[in-house]
Amino acid sequence: MIGRTPYDSLSDSVPETARMFRQTRSADAAPEARAAGGRVRSVTETRRASTPLRLGFEAIVHAPSSPITAAIGLARRATEYDISVLITGASGTGKELLARAIHHGSSRAGRPFVVENCGALPDQLLESELFGCKKGAFTGAYQDRIGLFEVADGGTIFLDEIGETSPSFQVKLLRVLQEGEIRPLGAQRTRKVNVRVVSATNRDLETEVAAGRFRRDLYYRLAAFPIHIPSLADRAVDIPAIAERILKDVNQAFHRAVPGFLPETLDLMMAYDWPGNVRELHNEIQRMVALSDSDRPLAPDLLSARIVSPRAPRPDAAGTTLKDRVEALEKVEIAETLAHCNGNISHAAERLGLSRVGLRAKMQRYQLRRSDAGDED
Incomplete structure (x- = not known):
């Protein structure tokens, strides 16, 4: 979260009855937000009435022996403390679902849960969305707009695709996280906000930090409590x-x-x-x-x-080391290439970028035999 430490009491987060999943500018949005006349999203998203709402950990379907149980266990522990959470995993694994479960299991459950996709907007519009803006702050700013950090005050903001943000935006976000206050574009004064930040990315942020594409200090602010979601495969x-x-x-x-x-x-x-x-x-x-x-x-x-369509089976990842998995994939690739080349070792070696001697050694290692349909040379 921002503006507090993980050791602050959780009891001062005032639980209020809030109707979730309202449309933009909903009737129960904050009066100051309606007065601002900006686009206000006081909740996560608008759902079709026919779609069931599942907000907590019960929404995450899994088998008892599933690898995702470790991530769910960590997420449950994260609900107990006001601490920034970074969720990593491939696209489509359910990072937002887990973020929502963390929010609804926490002391902030009665307050807004707000989502922003940080990779979908250029810097200026993203700043306007998150921090707000004053009328005339930039071309197209025809009215005051309240930012999503202010909308989420007392609740949780979910920053999806945080790894897609630019270095210049990262500097501004870092200050918000450090100071616990926002300054709308074009405004002279800052505003205090009490927001828990849950972020997500499908990138390896440690690699991004090492490459200089993501700020190290921001990474440590966001990743106080990291959780990785395994892929469906x-x-x-x-x-x-x-x-x-x-x-x-x-x-x-x-x-x-x-x-x-x-x-x-x-x-x-x-x-x-x-x-x-x-x-x-x-x-x-x-x-x-x-x-x-x-x-x-x-x-x-x-x-x-x-x-x-028929294909070689994917090696089972359970109970194997990375070396085992790589070797299993290599065996499949060599076998498929040999079959495609009708057992011609010279052609297969060329396709695989190996020497004939190297290919023969791997065939012996994996107990593979060339097809009788082709000639050796």
């Missing part, structure tokens, strides 16, 4: 439960009654890597329901071609 055990939860929501949104998935459909879904993570899985299930012309369990023929 690393927790395939969760896919059946997540798919059933998504299907329930899609049924409600589409006014359908699809009862579930055939076992072979789930097998294919669990074997796929899901580079787009839960977001990709959600889109795939929406597509399957839209293509289905009955209310029977979803069959494999409704899956996209990329999911059902």
Whole structure:
């Protein structure tokens, strides 16, 4: 959070009954915000009425043995203290979902939870969104605007894609975090705010710091309590439960009654890597329901071609070292290249960027044999 230390009492965060998920300029927005006439977002987002609201940790579907249980355990501990949290993980893994759960499990649950995607706006507009602005502060500033830090006063602000911000913006954000106060663009006076900051990124910020693209002091301010969310490929055990939860929501949104998935459909879904993570899985299930012309369990023929096409299985990451995983991937790549080259070692070595001797050594190591369909040379 800003303006306080982790050791300050949590009891002075006044819980107020707040209606969540209101539209812009909602009726219960702060009077000063309405008077400012700016675009006010007093809550996270506006949801369609047909979409169920799940705010806490119960929204994070997982199996008991899932690798994500460690992240959830850390997040539960984070709810007990007013401390800045940095959530890392690939796009689509549910970083905002975890941030929302942290907020709703904390003493700030009755106050606003506000979201800003820091990678979606240029610096000046991002500053205006977060810190506010006075009329005439820049071209296009036709009226006073209250910033999201002020909207979130007493609550939590979630800064998504924090790794996409520029060095100049990082300097200004650092001052806000250090001083616990904001100064709207074009204003002369600062305003105190009491906000907990939860940020997220799909970048490795330690690498960004080492490369000089992200401020070290800001990183340490944001990452007081780091939490990493594993990708869906690393927790395939969760896919059946997540798919059933998504299907329930899609049924409600589409006014359908699809009862579930055939076992072979789930097998294919669990074997796929899901580079787009839960977001990709959600889109795939929406597509399957839209293509289905009955209310029977979803069959494999409704899956996209990329999911059902034959391919080498992904090595299981559980219980293996990084070296084991790299070697497993290398074995698969060599085997596929040999097959593509009909066993011609010279051609395969050229494609792989290896010498013939080097390729032969790896084939012996991985117990691979060239196809009889091709010539050695």
